[in-house]
Amino acid sequence: MDIVLENVCKQYGKKKIIDHLNLHIPSGKIYGFIGLNGAGKTTTMKMLTGLTPVSSGTIKFSGKTLQEIRKDYRAFGAFISSPSYYKNLTAYENLAMIQKVLEQPVSEVDRVLDIVGLSNSKQKRVSEFSFGMKQRLGLAFAFLNNPEVLILDEPTNGLDPEGIVEIRNLLYDLSKIEGKTIFISSHNIAELEQISDVIGIIQKGKMVFQGSLETLYNESGLSYCVEVDDEKKMKQFLEEAQLSFEVERNLFEVTISKKDIPDMLWELQRRKISVYEIAANRNLEKIFLKIARGVDANATGNAR
Numbered sequence: 001m002d003i004v005l006e007n008v009c010k011q012y013g014k015k016k017i018i019d020h021l022n023l024h025i026p027s028g029k030i031y032g033f034i035g036l037n038g039a040g041k042t043t044t045m046k047m048l049t050g051l052t053p054v055s056s057g058t059i060k061f062s063g064k065t066l067q068e069i070r071k072d073y074r075a076f077g078a079f080i081s082s083p084s085y086y087k088n089l090t091a092y093e094n095l096a097m098i099q100k101v102l103e104q105p106v107s108e109v110d111r112v113l114d115i116v117g118l119s120n121s122k123q124k125r126v127s128e129f130s131f132g133m134k135q136r137l138g139l140a141f142a143f144l145n146n147p148e149v150l151i152l153d154e155p156t157n158g159l160d161p162e163g164i165v166e167i168r169n170l171l172y173d174l175s176k177i178e179g180k181t182i183f184i185s186s187h188n189i190a191e192l193e194q195i196s197d198v199i200g201i202i203q204k205g206k207m208v209f210q211g212s213l214e215t216l217y218n219e220s221g222l223s224y225c226v227e228v229d230d231e232k233k234m235k236q237f238l239e240e241a242q243l244s245f246e247v248e249r250n251l252f253e254v255t256i257s258k259k260d261i262p263d264m265l266w267e268l269q270r271r272k273i274s275v276y277e278i279a280a281n282r283n284l285e286k287i288f289l290k291i292a293r294g295v296d297a298n299a300t301g302n303a304r
């Protein structure tokens with residue numbers, strides 16, 4: 001099931017929080033949603049799940065409205081901020097209660113507690129849960145009844161390193177093997193970099209990038225590590241070419257777009273500078289921070 005947001009706006013009072021958001025979450029893919037604190041990630045997810053209404057614009061799930069698909073509890077599962085539970089009940093009882101309301105098999109509860117690693121704490125009351133355990137329970141709730149779409153707002157926040165890897169692998173498999181559509185936000189950008197097919201960057205309520213990681217890397221003026229034999233000649237070349245760089249001994253970190261690399265190599269050869277190694281410095285976190293800061297400074301918004 002794909003999800004399309006068209007010109008979605010959200011205002012709280014007079015304050016514009018989400019500004020003409022156009023977003024496409026392709027079916028069966030993992031969409032990593034990133035942005036600084038207050039950029040509008042949670043608000044977007046709340047609108048997607050109907051926790052708060054849009055002020056204007058449309059949201060479609062495979063062409064259908066939220067009202068149309070909401071009747072089907074298998075359409076999507078969501079994990080948004082800290083969900084609340086009956087604290088005096090166990091994790092099992094909380095989830096079993098939901099299953100009874102939905103008239104769905106209670107046996108499903110064991111499955112989801114198992115995949116989030118809470119099987120051993122089944123009989124513990126939620127009031128005795130650690131923060132990470134509550135997060136895991138929230139995920140179990142999202143996975144309940146095996147929904148087609150997962151909308152997950154910072155799902156690994158507060159999990160231990162083992163839990164982070166488990167959930168990351170789980171989400172990857174759910175998407176790649178079972179074809180689930182996953183919309184996920186996280187401040188752990190390296191983590192999203194590993195599993196996302198599509199990256200969306202939101203800045204002050206506006207999309208500033210949407211596309212594949214490959215496109216982002218290629219378009220954002222990646223830096224490349226270049227190892228050469230002659231530091232002095234290389235420095236002279238970079239200064240003449242007005243390329244920004246950092247240097248440590250004969251290792252240069254050069255900011256240049258991919259399409260300009262062949263020309264640079266030709267020129268280095270012409271100047272008799274030997275290149276031992278050139279490698280792309282692929283780092284989503286760096287690119288994200290560059291975009292975030294750049295947009296802040298220029299207040300532009302060239303969403304693709």
Ligand SMILES: Nc1ncnc2c1ncn2[C@@H]1O[C@H](COP(=O)(O)OP(=O)(O)OP(=O)(O)O)[C@@H](O)[C@H]1O
Nearest residue numbers: 012015017035036037038039040041042043044187
């Ligand atoms: N109920 C509300 N009433 C008024 N303003 C709100 C409300 N909820 C969120 N906002 C504002 O909307 C903006 C976006 O908040 P949101 O929670 O969507 O950001 P976020 O990207 O999820 O940030 P974080 O990374 O901190 O979770 C913020 O300026 C916030 O103050």
Ligand SMILES: [Mg+2]
Nearest residue numbers: 041042043153
């Ligand atoms: Mg948030």
